Amino acid sequence: GIIDRVDVAPTGEVRIVDYKTGKAPRPEYAEGALFQMKFYALVVWRLKRVIPRRLQLVYLGSGDVVTYDPVRADLERVERKLLALWEAIRQATETGDWRPRPTKLCGWCDHQAHCPEFGGTPPPYPLPVRTAGGDAV
Incomplete structure (x- = not known):
């Protein structure tokens, strides 16, 4: 802002x-x-x-x-x-764990096709994910 x-x-x-x-x-x-x-x-x-x-x-x-x-x-x-x-x-x-947080406004969202809350599939996560030991997956 x-x-x-x-x-x-x-x-x-x-x-x-x-x-x-x-x-x-x-x-x-x-x-x-x-x-x-x-x-x-x-x-x-x-x-x-x-x-x-x-x-x-x-x-x-x-x-x-x-x-x-x-x-x-x-x-x-x-x-x-x-x-x-x-x-x-x-x-x-x-x-890489980005969980949806549904609200009353979700019904207006243009990204439902990519949102797990609506049965959508998120795009592949673009960054390497680290395991608990710190190794990239």
Whole structure:
């Protein structure tokens, strides 16, 4: 992702703004939309050593503005989640074991022919798979 806008106040406080062309998501999906913003805040915090004062999602389709004021503990949780996700990706890359995670959106997916969840056959894994002993297969 690319941060759409970063405002820095004379006091040094930072606001990160992201513009969305559609409408605001329903409340049950708002946390997923904020994850992107929290990721941006984490990057700014780790690179610039400042926790952004405010995160804003501006939905141009509906005119809604969603704001969130991050705190250190929340950004640390995001960082732990990202590290766990990265570890899962690393393990799947080493083993070639990429399991589907079905959701309600799977019915809309164009890749069902390749997805084991729909009886499809994934394409051959392009990287060497390592055994438990570390040998490539």
